[in-house]
Amino acid sequence: MFKIEAILQPSRLDAVKDALLEAGIEGMTILEARGHGRQKGHTEFYRGREYTVDLLPKVKLETVVPDELVEKAISAISNAARTGKIGDGKIFLTRIDEAIRIRNDERGPTAL
Amino acid sequence: MWKPGTLPLPALRERIAASAAGARAAFARTGDGPACLRRRSAEVDQLLRTIWAGVLGEREAPVALFALGGFGRAELFPFSDVDVLFLCGSEAAERDAHELIRSATQAIWDAGLRASPATRTVRDCERLDGRGNLEFAISLLDRRFLTGDAALGTRFEAEVLPAALLRELPVLESQLAAAAMSRHAKFGDTIFHLEPNVKEGPGGLRDHNLVQWMQTLRLLAAGRAWPSQRPALLLRNGADTLPALAARATLTGSPGYLDAAFVFLAAARCFLPFRSGRDDNTLDWAAQDEAAAQSIGLETLGSAGPAYWMRTFYRHARTVYRRASILVDAAPADRGKPLLRALRRKRTGIAGTPFVVEGNRITLDHSALTDADALLRGFVYVAQYGSRFDEEAESRITESLPALAVQLPEGPFLWNCLRDILLGPHAAHALRTMHALGLLELLLPEFHGIDSLVVRDAYHRYTVDEHTFLTIENIHALRTPRHEWERRFSTLLPEIERRDLLLLTLLLHDTGKARRTGDHARESIELAERVFTRLEFDLEERDTVRRLIRNHLEMSHALRRDIFDPGTVRAFSEHAPSQQQLKMLTLLTFADIKAVHPDALTPWKAENIWQLYIATANYLDRSVDESRFHVDADPVVLARILASVAVHGGFRDAKDVQHEQLRAFLEGMPQRYLQTRLPDQIGEHFRLSLALALEPxxxxxxxxxxxxxxxxxxxxxxxxxxxxxxxxxxxxxxxxxxxxxxxxxxxxxxxxxxxxxxxxxxxxxxxxxxxxxxxxxxxxxxxxxxxxxxxxxxxxxxxxxxxxxxxxxxxxxxxxxxxxxxxxxxxxxxxxxxxxxxxxxxxxxxxxxxxxxxxxxxxxxxxxxxxxxxxxxxxxxxxxxxxxxxxxxxxxxxxxxxxxxxxxxxxxxxxxxxx
Known part of the structure; x- marks a missing residue:
């Protein structure tokens, strides 16, 4: 099993969710986030003052998938989130040792 | 010490089981909640008398058995505890009867009921402590003699208990009010929960009990003895049916409405435990679906939609909550300095009205309430200071509405009053009160469709009417922002030139949801047009409100796109082409999202709204010169302007407008000019341009x-x-x-x-x-x-x-x-x-x-x-x-x-x- 963490443009979230559902991945957690990579933000001018918007709005998507679905999930996220511009986001993978369903103590990929 | 006699426990158990099954079957057949409660209470009454007779045998004991709490009210819900008081004549009798009481309690349990016994001596009850044991003291208000020493029971009922309660009366009232406020606070002080608790939640059965308790205490205080008839007992004798109650109940909040609410809530609370097989009071979504499908608590049998059923629930809960809140508010404060209390008691009149303000309460003097001006001034005061009408004032207001309906205020007079109410810092409270009393719908019938209207999705916490009031509350709350991210939006508030129109927009923006056509903004505009006509709005006022309603979702939609993309900003700016409109739309969006759910407007989302606002404000300032109108490139817009200039610009018809001169006048004008000017203004400017040849x-x-x-x-x-x-x-x-x-x-x-x-x-x-x-x-x-x-x-x-x-x-x-x-x-x-x-x-x-x-x-x-x-x-x-x-x-x-x-x-x- 792998945990996939994806940092996305908020505007692409619906498309990514749909793509993951189509790929057979139903469970996910969405977090509101702010940050920047190489995109770095920009400067705005408001009421005579200049200020820098350096932490841009992002969403973080987390999902844990069985090994056989990892590539499918990555592909779904990448294709749906890509606009070709700076700031499209990142995908991180982490190996997961165990998953436990709290309701019935089920373990392993079937608990996902 | 007496020894207990023998009891036929298996037979008693069978009797209780059969009774429960019978009650369940009868409820499934009739859906009559109060009847189910009465039936179960009567069965348990009989059982307790049998048990007590059985453990007592041939002997006599100075012990009286009372039913307490819900059981005392003959409202024993399925799976509820059976509260029993064993009242002993003395300490010695208590000692002697100890084994009998223990055996009786054991027998109640063995018979299959959950006993909740209390043993007290008469002296214990004489030392009633409202502060130390409020629950027990209040449960005595619902006591009902069951069996045992009748003389002791009569003395307790007629002498001991009234004296003890009268001594503790102020403490009981204040403690009861404090407990209710604490309970309401646990539920966020709102009845509008997606999955409400029908017992403990605001407007639930506990609040219905609260109304009865408060009224009993008041009547006791007034008469120094038990009232001859217990309040709101209409259903206890079984004589009233729901249609009879509905026919009698003509006024919101009247006893008839309260009893109708009880019928509905009782049915819901019978349905839930029968459904789940345990003491269950939560109306979760699945329960709502099933209750609606079975028309639980409704007058008509058959199947209802869950949204309609929940709408009925909220209307009843609102009636109960309103009455409970008035009584809680009127309860004496337990604490407070004498000077402050004296100041609170000071009575002052509201000029030109029969209303008198005492502390935070508004009462009515003896003159008749026949004047719409006076009535609306009363609500302006409420909006300004957050005061509440007392019960009598509310009743007299509702009684006066039919007479007011004959000559409803309209035009600038009505708008000036509504305006003052909307601009008051407690506008939402005043509007809620007007709504609950039926005045708001009388003045704005367009509001009727969203009364208690439920939006059943995962996001909306509140009914549409409550959501509307919350949006207005959110705007006024910006006067004292609680978070840093709110502070930014608060800077926009004083810059809104027509805050009254923004608030009116919020009042009307979702009225179209009642029509369920899928485009509620369009429907709301249609309803708002009628309001404009009655209020005699000018063209600019109409345009402002209309535009805001039409675009009230556009900023939310833009937030789902890349807000830093110039294309997104440019597209959004089409919906707010001037700085004033942008500020109004920004605050409207802020208030609207925040009123969907307590957690709907996160700091993250608020920051995004703000970023979009700044980007659009800058775009508006920086794009005027870029985007100009060229008549040949946009003939559709030209035709639209031609038609509207003909209508609004003082020309007889389109033929009267000199087409070529209009083309020349508009050619090269910034698009902003066309977006921010009303047709009659463009028409007037065009006429002026025609006169330039004569006068430069x-x-x-x-x-x-x-x-x-x-x-x-x-x-x-x-x-x-x-x-x-x-x-x-x-x-x-x-x-x-x-x-x-x-x-x-x-x-x-x-x-x-x-x-x-x-x-x-x-x-x-x-x-x-x-x-x-x-x-x-x-x-x-x-x-x-x-x-x-x-x-x-x-x-x-x-x-x-x-x-x-x-x-x-x-x-x-x-x-x-x-x-x-x-x-x-x-x-x-x-x-x-x-x-x-x-x-x-x-x-x-x-x-x-x-x-x-x-x-x-x-x-x-x-x-x-x-x-x-x-x-x-x-x-x-x-x-x-x-x-x-x-x-x-x-x-x-x-x-x-x-x-x-x-x-x-x-x-x-x-x-x-x-x-």
């Missing part, structure tokens, strides 16, 4: 509610904008907003909105003509602006208008050479002062620059001016920019020091170019 300077004057507007049409020339600003200043007018547009033919349309601090024009209607003639003479160069300024010199005029506003150093102009392909933008943010605009325009003209577009705004004490500048028809080069910056800084520095600048000081010499 055309002026028009329009008074508005909060300001006046003068519009100038003429051919452009250097210093024109500065002269107009100077002439207005010379008349003592305070320019709060201005814009300047020009078409391809070089005809300029300059509009100046100004306040009249000395009320010269308001108090002297004859001055209008002289004012316009004076402006015309100044613009045509027949009189010098400096001469006018000197003639009107006032000690205050030379000083900054806002000496309290501090800015570090002299404000600097901000140049932007990127946003426009034709012009250089200058944004100047500086403390506002009477001659500022004149000084800036003079500095610009003095450098030989032309103002292509000007967007002048004031936000509180700040002037925020944007000029699109060209030099010899092109953008400014760095050296020209440097010179202009110096001139502007000099002008700002002089203004800051209270010295008015003359053109010569800024380098204007006979129109020569000093750059």
């Amino acid at each position: 300077t055309q002026l028009s004057f329009r008074p508005y509610r909060q300001y006046n507007e003068v519009t100038l049409l003429t051919r452009d020339r250097p210093m024109l904008f500065a002269d107009m600003a100077g002439a207005l200043s010379a008349w003592g007018m305070n320019i709060v907003k201005a814009d300047a547009f020009s078409n391809a033919a070089g005809i300029i349309v300059d509009s100046f909105q100004f306040t009249d601090p000395f009320r010269t024009l308001e108090l002297n209607p004859g001055e209008h003509e002289r004012f316009l003639a004076s402006l015309r003479r100044a613009l045509e160069g027949k009189v010098g602006i400096e001469q006018m300024l000197r003639a009107r010199q006032h000690p205050r005029l030379g000083r900054p208008a806002h000496p309290g506003l501090r800015m570090e150093g002299v404000p600097q102009p901000h140049f932007d050479g990127e946003s426009s392909s034709h012009s250089t933008l200058i944004q100047i943010v500086a403390p506002d002062s009477p001659g500022l605009l004149r000084a800036l325009a003079t500095a610009i003209a003095g450098c030989g620059c032309s103002i292509e577009v000007a967007l002048i705004d004031t936000e509180g004490e700040l002037a925020i001016d944007v000029f699109y500048i060209t030099f010899e028809g092109r953008k400014l080069r760095p050296r020209e920019q440097g010179c202009l910056a110096e001139a502007i800084v000099a002008a700002l520095g002089q203004e800051r020091n209270g010295v008015s600048l003359k053109p010569a000081q800024l380098g204007v010499v006979d129109g020569a170019n000093p750059v």
Whole structure:
């Protein structure tokens, strides 16, 4: 099993969710986030003052998938989130040792 | 000590099981909750009498058995505890009866019931402690003698208990109120939960009990004895059916409505445990679906939709909660300093009304309430101070409504009252009260459709009416922002020129949801049109509200796109083409999202709204010059303008409009001009442009509610904008907003909105003509602006208008050479002062620059001016920019020091170019 963490443009979230559902991945957690990579933000001018918007709005998507679905999930996220511009986001993978369903103590990929 | 007798426990158990099954079957058949409760209570009464007789045998004991709490009210719900009081005549009797009581309790358990016994002596009850054991003290209010020592029971009922309760009365009332407030707070002080608790939640059965308890205590206090009839007992004797109650209940909040609410809630609370097989009070979604499918608590059998069923639930819960809240509010405070209490008791009348204010409560004197003006003034007071009407006042208000309905207030009178209510800091509370009493729907029947309307999705926490009130509450809450991210939005609030229209928009924005057509914004506009007609709104007021309702979801939609993409900003700006509209739409979106759910507006989302606001505000200021209207490129818009100008511009019909002249007038105008002007304004400007051949300077004057507007049409020339600003200043007018547009033919349309601090024009209607003639003479160069300024010199005029506003150093102009392909933008943010605009325009003209577009705004004490500048028809080069910056800084520095600048000081010499 792998945990996939994806940092996305908020505007692409619906498309990514749909793509993951189509790929057979139903469970996910969405977090509101702010940050920047190489995109770095920009400067705005408001009421005579200049200020820098350096932490841009992002969403973080987390999902844990069985090994056989990892590539499918990555592909779904990448294709749906890509606009070709700076700031499209990142995908991180982490190996997961165990998953436990709290309701019935089920373990392993079937608990996902 | 007595020894207990023997009991036929298996038979008792079977009897209880059979009784429970029978009650369940009867409920499934009839859906009659109160009947189910009565039936179960009667069965358990019988069982307890049997058990007590069984354990007592042939003996007698000075012990009386009372049913307490819900059991005492004969409202024993399925799976509920059976509260029993074993009242002993003395301590010795208690000791002697100990084994009997233990055996009886054991037998109740063995029979299959959950016993909750209490053993007290008469002396214990005489020392009733409302503060220490409120629950027990209150449960005694519902005591009902079951069996045992009847003489003891009668003495307890008639003497001991009333005396003990009367002694503890103030404590009981205050503690009961405090416990209710604490319970309500646990549920967020709202009845509107997606999965409400029908027992403990606000407006639930516990609140219904609370109303009865409070009324019992009041009647006890008034009569010093038990009331002859217990309050709200209509259902106890089984004589009343739901239709009978509904027929009798004509007024919201009347006892009839309360009992109808009880019938519904009791049915719901019977349904839940029967459904789940345990003591369950939560109406989760699945339960709502099933309850609706079985029409639980409804008059008609068959199947109802879950939304309709929940709407019925909320209406009943609102009735109960309202009555409970009034009683809780009226309960004596347990604490408080004597002086404060005395101040709270002070009675003062509300001028011109029969209402009297005592503390935070509004009562009615003995005169009749027949005057809509007086009634609405009462609500204006509520909106201003957050007071509450007492029960009697509310009843008399509802009683007066049929008479008021015959002659409903309309027009400006109604709007002025509604306006004052909407603008009050407690507007949401006043509107909720008006809604609960039926007054709001009487005045605005368009609101009826969203009364308790449920939106069943994962996001909406509240019914549509409550959501509406919350949006208004959210706007007023910005006066005292609680979070840093709210503080930013609060800065916009004082800058909204027509806050009343924003609040009215919020009141109407979701009324169309009742029609369920999928486009509630369109439906809400249609309903709002009727309101406009009744309130006699002018075209601009209609346009403002209509536009806001139409676009109230657009900012939320834009947030789902990339808000830093210029395309997103540009598309969104189409829905808010002026800074005022943008600010209103931003606050509307803020309030609307926040009122969906307590957690709907996260700091993250609020930040995104703010970023989109800033990006759009900047876009609006920087894009005017780029986007111009070309008649050949957009014939559809031209046709629309032609039609609307014909209708609104004072022409007989479209044929009467000189088509070619209109094309010439509109060609090259900034799109912003078309987006921010009403058809009748464009029509008027066009008419003025036609008259230019006869008179080269055309002026028009329009008074508005909060300001006046003068519009100038003429051919452009250097210093024109500065002269107009100077002439207005010379008349003592305070320019709060201005814009300047020009078409391809070089005809300029300059509009100046100004306040009249000395009320010269308001108090002297004859001055209008002289004012316009004076402006015309100044613009045509027949009189010098400096001469006018000197003639009107006032000690205050030379000083900054806002000496309290501090800015570090002299404000600097901000140049932007990127946003426009034709012009250089200058944004100047500086403390506002009477001659500022004149000084800036003079500095610009003095450098030989032309103002292509000007967007002048004031936000509180700040002037925020944007000029699109060209030099010899092109953008400014760095050296020209440097010179202009110096001139502007000099002008700002002089203004800051209270010295008015003359053109010569800024380098204007006979129109020569000093750059």
